[in-house]
């Protein structure tokens with residue numbers, strides 16, 4: 001699979017400008033988000049429940065339609081894209097979910113291969129006619145996430161941590177220019193959570209692509225992130241290195257202080 005240098009060669013891989021989202025008219029969840037992303041590595045988005053972190057990621061991969069603003073990805077406006085252009089853009093955005101979103105009745109290797117569906121004709125996708133090259137790549141990816149011996153098992157026979165590895169392998173199988181991960185560690189024990197962050201960090205470095213990760217655990221986020229984006233009440237209130245985050249920032253982001261230890 002070809003490696004990407006998009007983050008190095010494209011000065012504005014992802015430029016979010018004035019992004020707004022209302023689910024119901026007059027009740028904005030995102031209130032004007034401006035973020036530029038070029039660099040590989042983990043970029044953690046932190047913020048209280050309900051502040052719009054998932055909404056932001058879902059706007060970026062167009063699982064939902066933004067209300068206003070621009071999301072320029074690889075020089076195209078994702079907000080305006082439709083039909084085949086949207087399909088081409090979306091396959092370059094690898095998504096990792098909190099609850100894995102695997103097809104439970106399919107095998108592990110089939111789940112990884114579904115990462116290629118966006119590149120295939122409707123006929124080949126329907127018949128799951130994967131090329132030998134794709135099959136080889138999927139097995140290599142499974143090996144690199146340590147799941148070779150589980151390739152032929154049904155996805156629903158795996159543990160949560162193993163499922164998340166499959167979810168990450170499937171996202172990387174897309175050959176994405178960016179990874180988005182929505183609370184990828186929230187359903188996992190602390191040790192497995194660290195392993196999943198290590199995996200995201202490793203793929204981000206190997207593929208030279210950014211990994212934008214929504215995460216509740218601020219400590220875990222600062223351990224892995226090169227950059228932290230703090231959101232509160234639908235706006236960005238901090239954007240910088242983890243070591244620049246102070247208790248004052250955390251109070252602004254989360255409110256109160258009794259939870260600070």
Ligand SMILES: Nc1ncnc2c1ncn2[C@@H]1O[C@H](COP(=O)(O)OP(=O)(O)OP(=O)(O)O)[C@@H](O)[C@H]1O
Nearest residue numbers: 023024029047048049050051052053054055056183
């Ligand atoms: N499909 C939807 N329809 C209506 N409102 C929604 C929808 N999805 C999310 N919301 C609302 O938008 C707000 C932001 O939700 P979102 O899931 O983006 O927050 P979050 O910061 O990711 O929260 P958490 O950390 O708990 O996942 C919440 O008030 C939520 O109820």
